[in-house]
Structure formats: structure tokens, C-alpha cells
Amino acid sequence: KNQVEQSPQSLIILEGKNCTLQCNYTVSPFSNLRWYKQDTGRGPVSLTIMTFSENTKSNGRYTATLDADTKQSSLHITASQLSDSASYICVVGRSNDYKLSFGAGTTVTVRA
């Protein structure tokens, strides 16, 4: 069973609208949680990294939240643009063996 579950699997939104992606994890002991954006045919690009003590982090129109108690994270995209069309991947790091666990990703399609 994957230790990082993302939802929804895919979503379509209209340009200018907001959306929220979810990430639930069971990775333990927790080290850090990352959100990546991956455009088609390219490598992932880091959006945010959060450690245990951080519960929110922003990168432009992207805002990530972390609830380490419930082991949930979300990525909120504000005022979506066509360039936001991509796959968004949640990654959780474990502190004892340094391994990263990857979610399957959420594919976001922004339409004009």
C-alpha cells in the first residue's frame, strides 16, 4: 500500500478559479513534505518543502498546508492560469532512513 495518497487523481478547472489538492500520508517518522509540479515531458520542479514545525508555506499563487497530527497536506492554487496545467506530486521524507515516498500525483488541467 502506498504511504502517500493523493486526491483527486485529476481535475479540470476554468482559468481564474481556485483549486485544492489533497495529500494524506502514513510515512513515519516524518521528516519533511514536498510538493512538486511536473509539466508534461519535463522533470518535476519543487514548489514547497515543509518540515514538522511548519504548517503553511507559499510560493506565489501556490500555498501548501501541513497538519502533522492528522498527516494531511493540501496544495491550494489561487487564480489558476493555463500554465498551471501539470501534474502535482506530493512527496514525504522519512527521518530514520532518509527515504522519500511519492504520491501518484494529481493531474490539473486549466481551461480558458
Next chain:
Amino acid sequence: KAGVTQTPRYLIKTRGQQVTLSCSPISGHRSVSWYQQTPGQGLQFLFEYFSETQRNKGNFPGRFSGRQFSNSRSEMNVSTLELGDSALYLCASSLLPTGDNVGYEQYFGPGTRLTVT
């Protein structure tokens, strides 16, 4: 500063052959990780090298191997290729190992698209 570079970008091989992929990390970065990405499995961790030593390894068969040189450049090798090895192979570099508590930033290359026929 130049980003992570991977060569070749595209590769077509036949079952049973072997292949070597190369990754040059960002200057100053000492940690290099390799990942396999397929539509069905998503991103899967292969291994991580730091200062020429394999620091961590994913759940892949021994046909997958890697190494890191003193200049931090890394290569990964896949022997006896199978059809299921067709994937995008991504390399990522970071200043220090990615799993440590401080969560060092990881930068990905564009990947090598391997097709096994």
C-alpha cells in the same frame, strides 16, 4: 548556474541489451538521486549517491546499478533490459542528502526517455 543535465535525452534499446545513463548535477551539489517514472507506477526511487557512496536504495532488482564519480557526476546502468524497463529516468541533485530533517531542495533534470523494444 546550469541546471541538472541528463544524457542522452532519448534512447531506444532492444530486450536483453544494457544501457548507461548519465547525470551531471548542479555545480556544488554532492547528492544525486535516480528515479524511474512510468504512467502506471508514477515516480519510484532507484538510489541516491552522496560523496561517491550509495546512501539509499529503492526496491529494484540488481539489474539496476549506479555509481557516482569524484566530481559528483553519476551514471546508472540497466543490464539485460526488459520491456517493463521502458520509462522516463529522472536524475535529481541536491546540496546534501534529501531525506535529512532540514529538507534540502532537490532539483530534477529533464530525464532520459528509454524505450525497450
